[in-house]
Amino acid sequence: MNTLVSKSFFIIGVMVWLIIRIPYQREQKENIIINDQKTIQEKIVRLLVLMGIMFIPLVYVLFPRLNFTNHSLPIWAIGLGTAILALSLWLFWRSHHDLGKNWSSTLQIREGHTLTTNGVYQNIRHPMYTSVLLLCIAQALLLPNWIAGLSGLISFSIAYATRVNQEEQMLLNRFGSEYEAYRQRTKRLVPYLF
Known part of the structure; x- marks a missing residue:
């Protein structure tokens, strides 16, 4: 399998992502927001993630500018x-499906917001972050370039470190002991590990 195939898999994956x-963003527009904690820091971090997962890989796939940091990957890495x-x-x-109307792309609580603890949220508090982490690992395995391959992991790590505690505090403020009990019985990213 050559790099064109692995690059194509990644680009198709991001398009599917x-x-x-789309339908959840449309549904989110109907929400009445009662607590909005969007900050300039969050906007910058979201832009950083978009650059790391979409913009830099797209530049790598379409133009030879980053080829000076190419490396080879074994065939098993592409399959994995x-x-x-x-x-x-x-x-x-x-994650989107289980959250339904409770989903927001930013730090927001909507009117009628409920705590989701079913489906993939039964064991993982932040399965959407887990999905993005997995996407970034796939990016590193499918794009044989030190910059484009690792840009997703680096940008996601920064976003996760700056956002997850704020999100958990917001949910703790909203749901109190119900959220604390949920935190005690679940893991943040990977069930039974972290």
């Missing part, structure tokens, strides 16, 4: 990357 989100990408897309869709 964007398509998955494709499998992880598929798992990421399923988890991304499932």
